[in-house]
Amino acid sequence: MESIRIKGAEALLRALLEEKVDTVFGYPGGSIITVFDALYSFRDSIRQILTRHEQGAVHAAQGFARVTGEPGVVFVTSGPGATNVITGLADAMLDSTPLVVIAGQVSSPLLGSDAFQETDVVGISLPVSKWSYQVRTAAEIPWAVARAFYIAREGRPGPVVLDITKDAQNEMTDYVYEKCQFIRSYQPNPDLDQTAVEEAAALINGAKRPFALVGQGVILGEAEEALKAFLTKADIPAGATLLGLPAVAGGFPLMKGMLGMHGNVGPNRKTAECDVLIAIGMRFDDRVTGDLKTYAKQAKIIHFDIDPAEIEKNVKVDVAVLANVKESLPAVTALLKEASHKDWVDSFKEHEDEEWQRVIEPEIHPTAGPITMGEVINMVSEKAAANAVLATDVGQNQMMACRYFKLQSNRSLVTSGGLGTMGFGLPAAIGAAIGAPEREVCLFTGDGGIQMTIQELGTIMEYKPAVKIIILNNKFLGMVRQWQELFFRERYSSTILQNPDFPMIAAAYGIPGRKVVKREGLAEAIDELFATKGSFLLEVEVEENGMVYPMIPAGTNVDNLIFGD
Amino acid sequence: MEKIVYTITVYTENMVGLLNQIAIIFTRRHLNIESLTVSKSSLPGIHKFTITVESTEDLIIKVVRQIEKRIDVLKAFHYTDDEIIFDEVALYKIPTDSLLDNPEIETLMRTYNARIVEVNRNFAAIEMSGSADVIQSLFDELNKFKVLQFVRSGRVAITRSTQERLSNFLAEMEEKRIKAMKACEK
Numbered sequence: 083m084e085s086i087r088i089k090g091a092e093a094l095l096r097a098l099l100e101e102k103v104d105t106v107f108g109y110p111g112g113s114i115i116t117v118f119d120a121l122y123s124f125r126d127s128i129r130q131i132l133t134r135h136e137q138g139a140v141h142a143a144q145g146f147a148r149v150t151g152e153p154g155v156v157f158v159t160s161g162p163g164a165t166n167v168i169t170g171l172a173d174a175m176l177d178s179t180p181l182v183v184i185a186g187q188v189s190s191p192l193l194g195s196d197a198f199q200e201t202d203v204v205g206i207s208l209p210v211s212k213w214s215y216q217v218r219t220a221a222e223i224p225w226a227v228a229r230a231f232y233i234a235r236e237g238r239p240g241p242v243v244l245d246i247t248k249d250a251q252n253e254m255t256d257y258v259y260e261k262c263q264f265i266r267s268y269q270p271n272p273d274l275d276q277t278a279v280e281e282a283a284a285l286i287n288g289a290k291r292p293f294a295l296v297g298q299g300v301i302l303g304e305a306e307e308a309l310k311a312f313l314t315k316a317d318i319p320a321g322a323t324l325l326g327l328p329a330v331a332g333g334f335p336l337m338k339g340m341l342g343m344h345g346n347v348g349p350n351r352k353t354a355e356c357d358v359l360i361a362i363g364m365r366f367d368d369r370v371t372g373d374l375k376t377y378a379k380q381a382k383i384i385h386f387d388i389d390p391a392e393i394e395k396n397v398k399v400d401v402a403v404l405a406n407v408k409e410s411l412p413a414v415t416a417l418l419k420e421a422s423h424k425d426w427v428d429s430f431k432e433h434e435d436e437e438w439q440r441v442i443e444p445e446i447h448p449t450a451g452p453i454t455m456g457e458v459i460n461m462v463s464e465k466a467a468a469n470a471v472l473a474t475d476v477g478q479n480q481m482m483a484c485r486y487f488k489l490q491s492n493r494s495l496v497t498s499g500g501l502g503t504m505g506f507g508l509p510a511a512i513g514a515a516i517g518a519p520e521r522e523v524c525l526f527t528g529d530g531g532i533q534m535t536i537q538e539l540g541t542i543m544e545y546k547p548a549v550k551i552i553i554l555n556n557k558f559l560g561m562v563r564q565w566q567e568l569f570f571r572e573r574y575s576s577t578i579l580q581n582p583d584f585p586m587i588a589a590a591y592g593i594p595g596r597k598v599v600k601r602e603g604l605a606e607a608i609d610e611l612f613a614t615k616g617s618f619l620l621e622v623e624v625e626e627n628g629m630v631y632p633m634i635p636a637g638t639n640v641d642n643l644i645f646g647d
Numbered sequence: 648m649e650k651i652v653y654t655i656t657v658y659t660e661n662m663v664g665l666l667n668q669i670a671i672i673f674t675r676r677h678l679n680i681e682s683l684t685v686s687k688s689s690l691p692g693i694h695k696f697t698i699t700v701e702s703t704e705d706l707i708i709k710v711v712r713q714i715e716k717r718i719d720v721l722k723a724f725h726y727t728d729d730e731i732i733f734d735e736v737a738l739y740k741i742p743t744d745s746l747l748d749n750p751e752i753e754t755l756m757r758t759y760n761a762r763i764v765e766v767n768r769n770f771a772a773i774e775m776s777g778s779a780d781v782i783q784s785l786f787d788e789l790n791k792f793k794v795l796q797f798v799r800s801g802r803v804a805i806t807r808s809t810q811e812r813l814s815n816f817l818a819e820m821e822e823k824r825i826k827a828m829k830a831c832e833k
């Protein structure tokens with residue numbers, strides 16, 4: 083390959099083009115100005131989205147990555163620019179979201195001298211990134227970028243940081259690009275072990291009450307169809323983790339709902355009754371398992387995962403099938419006997435009925451009193467397009483949205499699972515709308531969470547991605563208020579919110595909006611939300627003391643489930 | 648589960664910042680590193696960390712997997728004391744006068760298989776290698792005659808196994824590399 087002599091900053095952009103990057107989210111500053119300057123010459127091939135805060139940039143990149151499956155790319159300056167992306171990195175690390183964050187750094191001779199806007203970015207980001215590396219020469223840039231994308235994408239995806247000094251950006255180098263195909267010390271896809279496959283199949287074939295736990299690994303491994311074939315062949319009912327919900331979108335009969343603290347009754351009860359528990363691309367998070375001492379003790383457990391560090395991290399297993407689930411699921415399916423577990427599958431019905439009567443029906447079809455969160459979400463879901471992407475913030479709005487919004491297509495959920503980052507919703511929804519402009523992006527957020535990154539309305543104003551923003555305003559930090567009501571004798575310490583006029587703020591950014599207080603106006607307002615071209619902000623005043631039920635209190639088990647009725 | 652001493656060996660690429668990457672994994676679990684040695688390994692370009700820590704087997708397995716998960720870590724292993732041959736080195740500095748005035752010191756040195764590495768008018772430097780206990784016990788003995796300085800290294804270890812796990816791993820990786828390169832030529 084012929085090399086060309088160019089500046090480090092240009093080498094960086096050419097390398098990004100090689101990796102098929104067409105969008106970057108970012109914010110300029112002194113240590114990254116050279117890269118932004120080079121970007122100016124590439125503005126026809128790389129779209130730059132200037133968010134209003136670096137946290138907005140990184141969450142937008144996460145939303146972009148979630149819907150496209152491609153790494154989200156972020157450019158920030160050194161010092162505060164870089165520290166502002168740490169929350170997003172931690173979020174992406176826990177939720178296995180591929181990101182490549184390029185941070186400017188002070189010139190290499192100044193490193194270690196407490197220079198203006200110098201921070202130890204590699205040191206700070208290491209614990210919350212899959213790989214973090216400082217680049218001090220232009221010559222290293224193509225190699226580092228190639229490696230960064232390989233690491234971010236391959237195996238279990240995750241965020242990667244390149245900390246590039248200002249002199250490396252400025253210096254000339256002989257540029258050639260070679261994609262990274264292999265790293266000796268990193269084995270992204272463990273080789274499938276046939277013995278494990280056989281053992282797993284034997285356990286499942288012998289099961290009377292098999293139950294599957296579906297996690298995001300299925301989506302990351304693009305194994306949605308393989309999963310359906312697997313479940314169908316042996317007639318295995320399943321529950322999904324929060325991030326696993328879109329893996330089986332669109333009302334698949336064996337999918338029995340969400341697992342965990344605010345999950346559905348059936349899946350949680352059946353976890354404690356099944357004889358073989360099959361975890362697929364999920365990591366036994368404590369919000370799913372509750373008390374580990376009593377978790378699924380009656381069952382043999384099979385764990386399908388790509389990441390060896392997840393095996394027996396939280397739960398002892400009988401068989402571990404280490405590989406990309408796209409490979410391991412079909413291998414096991416091939417050995418499964420066609421089975422029917424009719425009585426077992428039907429036994430979910432009783433719990434579904436109970437939950438419907440005691441929780442769902444009153445939540446989504448209330449007849450009197452204030453508007454409820456579930457009611458709004460259900461109505462939006464019914465009117466949303468089949469390709470809709472659900473984005474959420476964190477708190478009650480998130481749990482309610484994930485319970486009541488019907489996901490109908492692949493990669494249709496953008497939410498902060500592992501880190502539970504308030505302020506994630508708005509920028510992540512923007513990133514999703516930019517990554518999938520043909521899809522309808524519906525964001526549910528709280529009156530608290532939206533104010534953590536509300537400045538990103540400015541990003542909407544400028545780039546006009548279509549985000550249907552629905553603020554469920556309960557005038558409280560609702561989820562914390564819920565815990566205070568249940569466990570802290572209703573002492574509402576620092577959870578009552580004084581809020582601004584949200585549609586008026588939207589109006590200041592040129593975004594149409596509306597506020598609904600009464601049930602009668604709701605349907606029409608939602609129609610307007612969807613009929614309006616582009617973004618729209620709908621604020622709904624909902625029940626102030628609304629509660630998310632059912633609930634399994636933290637650290638307990640399904641025997642402690644609260645219906646709240 | 649019982650807490651015992653484990654020796655963890657970690658083989659890494661020769662890159663800046665690996666010590667930090669490994670150390671934070673112990674910090675997160677509030678595990679105190681008892682000893683740490685870092686050096687070049689017998690294989691060119693590969694560094695070796697030998698870490699001892701007191702813990703339960705359950706936790707050690709998790710820690711080792713999390714260490715191995717770091718991109719630039721080639722492989723990590725954990726061993727109990729009976730699976731390895733290990734040693735530490737210690738240096739003791741005593742006043743030359745005490746050496747000359749106390750013939751017991753010479754006897755001690757013989758019993759402990761220690762040797763003098765330097766003597767001058769002021770002090771004598773004694774070196775010994777052995778297990779942590781023996782090193783401590785020689786210190787306690789010598790200190791009766793006032794030890795001026797005492798240092799001990801971290802642990803170094805080799806396995807008793809006849810399988811060279813790292814070389815096997817590297818050979819396997821080389822095969823994979825060739826496969827990956829071939830796959831992309833197609």
Ligand SMILES: Cc1ncc(C[n+]2csc(CCOP(=O)(O)OP(=O)(O)O)c2C)c(N)n1
Binds near residue numbers: 528529562
């Ligand atoms: C950045 C951040 N700070 C604090 C929390 C703790 N927290 C979890 S939910 C919640 C309340 C959210 O309130 P709101 O945004 O109004 O949403 P609601 O629960 O009322 O739907 C808080 C404070 C968090 N998850 N993230």
